[in-house]
Amino acid sequence: MNVDRCIGEVKRDNNVVSRACRIPYFPLVVESIKGSTVRDIDGNEYIDLLCSAGSTNVGGANEKVKKSIIDQVNKYIHYTPGYLYNKPMIDLAERLIKITPGKFAKKVAFGLSGSDANDGAIKFARAYTGRSSIITFIGAYHGATYGSMSMSAITTKMRRKLGPFLPGVYSFPYPNCYRCIYGKKENCCNLECLRQIGIAFESYLPPEDVAAVVIEPIQGDAGIIVPPGKYMRKLRELCAQNGILFISEEVQQGFGRTGRWFGIENFDLIPDAVILGKSISNGMPLSAIVGREEMMQSLDPPAHIFTTAANPVCCASAVSTVDIIAEKGFLEHVNEIGNFAKNYLNHLKDEYTIIGDVRGIGLSIGVELVEDKISKEKNIEAALKICYRCYEKGVILISLNGNVLRIQPPLIITKDEMYRALKIIKSSIEDYLHGDIPDDVLDTIKGW
Ligand SMILES: Cc1ncc(COP(=O)(O)O)c(C=O)c1O
Structure with missing residues (x-):
């Protein structure tokens, strides 16, 4: 495989772009996308499991989305919703109110990134309840603004040199049954992890001071952990x-994932609000908080205005x-391909000692790599080398989180594409086990 032009561009990038802005995996410079296939500037093609x-979610070059973007650009690019109105924004808000869980009256507030939507959720929750504390979870990733970072507890790397963070944010253990910190098994535990919140309520955190619990329905960047x-x-x-x-934080798990x-919805629960980003506009910069009307009306303007939020091009795309x-x-397709992939990966788990766990719902799947199934020691090297070999x-x-393979393809991926990708994962695992992936790939691939 020739990646000379890619490597040249990566050198240029490294000369000018801050290293804080990327987690390095491989020198892939995207030229174009078709369906679930990404093409690099050297002409190599890759089946995309990262999306x-x-x-x-509906594909990085979806024809219908592209047309809606072009049609809107042909009318105009932007006029701020901070002062005037745009129809795509209203069309979208109506749809979001309809598709989000809960039949109660709702309202929508728009932003530009999952991070700012998390910040917004803190603001609305505090204003509505008159309380200041927020409960979040260890392993959570909510974003890179100060508010969303304050709610994130995935790695101290991202918090170093940055404190102090927002006060009043308390992180509790997320229920990770594969690595239960209380040594319990899922079917016979007393929810010791939830008890920690009860203990906090009795000892140092008065529940009447808590405005909101913000939780990812599947903890994504922590390694696709299904509670x-x-x-x-x-x-x-x-x-x-x-x-x-x-409040359900749906930035990564929402929009059909x-x-x-x-x-x-996989838990048949109705949240008071949802936090939306990422695939809301299929990659265009847009985010939203959709919540109970009384909560979303609790702030006075201009408490949550961003000049370029709800850009009509982004809203048309959404x-x-x-x-x-x-x-x-x-959505049936997502379930079908997701079940197919999980079945295949579970067979691999039976075959290879380095696969400790396969988990997920739909097309949000994690494969946790370990030294062996008994010690469950994280096998970060295997994860990085296998990812690199898959790229090759x-x-x-x-x-994710060092040792978990992240399988989140575009939801339009075909069964044949998924099967080809899974076979490449299998052969890359075998290459790793045979010692065929050189150590020097670790100079390039760094990972989380
Ligand atoms: C669950 C979750 N929340 C929030 C964010 C932050 O979104 P953004 O990067 O668009 O600000 C991410 C991004 O990875 C995420 O996975």
């Missing part, structure tokens, strides 16, 4: 009992994205 970090339903239901109950808003519109996901059979063989695959 621009879950931000192009047990009983945990989510009890947490929801705890919120209701204490007048705490229950889990085979339902939103991740929280309207067509929503309409595509709403098409008959779309034509699959874009990255790792």
